[in-house]
Amino acid sequence: MLNLKHQNIAGSMITVTATSGNIWDLINTAAGTSLKFAGFDINKANGIDIVPISGDIVFQEDGNTPTATEGQPLDVGYAYLGRNISLTNLNLISKDGSNVSVYVQPGFCNSYEGTTITASGVDASQLITSSAPTYASVSMSSADTEYTYTLPSAAKSLEMRLDIDSTADFKLNIGGGAGDSATSYIPVQDNEMYWRQNLDLAAGTVLRFQSPSASQTMRIVIYS
Numbered sequence: 001m002l003n004l005k006h007q008n009i010a011g012s013m014i015t016v017t018a019t020s021g022n023i024w025d026l027i028n029t030a031a032g033t034s035l036k037f038a039g040f041d042i043n044k045a046n047g048i049d050i051v052p053i054s055g056d057i058v059f060q061e062d063g064n065t066p067t068a069t070e071g072q073p074l075d076v077g078y079a080y081l082g083r084n085i086s087l088t089n090l091n092l093i094s095k096d097g098s099n100v101s102v103y104v105q106p107g108f109c110n111s112y113e114g115t116t117i118t119a120s121g122v123d124a125s126q127l128i129t130s131s132a133p134t135y136a137s138v139s140m141s142s143a144d145t146e147y148t149y150t151l152p153s154a155a156k157s158l159e160m161r162l163d164i165d166s167t168a169d170f171k172l173n174i175g176g177g178a179g180d181s182a183t184s185y186i187p188v189q190d191n192e193m194y195w196r197q198n199l200d201l202a203a204g205t206v207l208r209f210q211s212p213s214a215s216q217t218m219r220i221v222i223y224s
Contacts, residue, residue, distance in 0.1 A: 001047045001083065001107035005191055007031055007039035009161055009219040012193075013133060014104055016057050018097040020065045023048070023090040027104065037088070040106050045087050047109035050080040053223070055100035063089035068097065074117065076100075083113040101133075105193075133223050137163070140209075140216040146181045149220055151205045157197040157223040160188070160209070167191065168213040174205065181208040197223075 006012050011031030014023075021029075027038035037045070050059070058071040061082065066072070073095065074080050082090075087106060094100045140147050162168050171185035172194060185208075188194045209218060 001049070001081070001109045001113060003105055003107045003191075003193065004040055004045055005161075005193075007033055007035060009159065009163070009193075009221060010135065011038060012103060012105060012159065013053075013221065014092075014102050016052075016092045016094050016100045016102050018068075018094050020067070020091045020093040023087055023092065023104065026092065040087075042088070044108040045106045046085065047081075047083045047107045047113070048085070048087055048090070049103070049105040049107070050074065050082070050092075051103040052076045052078070053101040053103055055098055056095035057092055057100055057102060058095050059090065059092040061085050061087075061090045064091070066091055066093045068093065068095050077119065079118050081116045081118065083109045083115045084111065085115065133221050136220040136222070138209075138218040138220070140211055140218060141214060143212055143214040144182075144210060146179060146208050146210045147218065148209075149207045149218070151201055151203055151207070151222060153203045153222070153224045155199050155201040155205070155222045155224050157195075158199060158201070159193060159195045159219075159221040160207070161193040161219050162211060163217040163219045168211050168216060170209050170211040170216075170218070173208040174201070176206075176208060178208075181210045 008031035011027040014026040014030045024038045058066045060066040060071040169190045173180040
């Protein structure tokens with residue numbers, strides 16, 4: 001699946017409640033927007049990754065309204081990789097009535113890709129425990145110039161994406177020294193988001209990054 005860009009990175013972390021909600025409405029609420037189809041191209045968005053972060057959920061992708069006991073269950077620690085489905089008909093609800101943080105990433109799928117539900121491979125308690133992620137933004141006015149962000153707390157999961165120009169790429173160094181984003185880096189290609197979970201980054205770890213394009217803004221989400 002080719003990931004499609006969220007209008008706002010906050011839209012990637014929705015809150016699923018005791019009341020069934022449509023995926024577009026949930027993304028709009030999380031992102032603080034009111035866009036049709038949450039700003040996604042409905043002609044391209046035919047797939048989605050769903051990862052419950054803080055609890056179990058139930059969903060249904062055929063337009064029916066799921067309940068806590070009726071629908072497709074998806075437990076914390078598992079990922080639903082929906083491929084070639086109608087996202088407009090996707091509805092989600094919390095399994096136990098509590099608010100559940102859920103990572104979602106719509107995308108474009110090829111016809112041969114199939115839907116799966118897969119285990120994360122680790123104990124769910126080791127994934128992400130924060131119910132209140134830390135959101136940050138760093139202005140990057142100059143091209144090919146290193147900018148930094150210092151983690152305020154231990155991080156178990158990290159998301160980073162350029163906000164202004166989706167066609168730009170960036171270089172990322174985690175925990176290195178000054179200037180390392182130019183020599184020892186992870187290249188993140190244009191229109192992609194850097195997302196890693198099961199991390200063990202201590203508070204004070206420095207993220208170093210730069211872009212070949214000026215006038216950028218780096219959006220960062222940290223789960224601890």
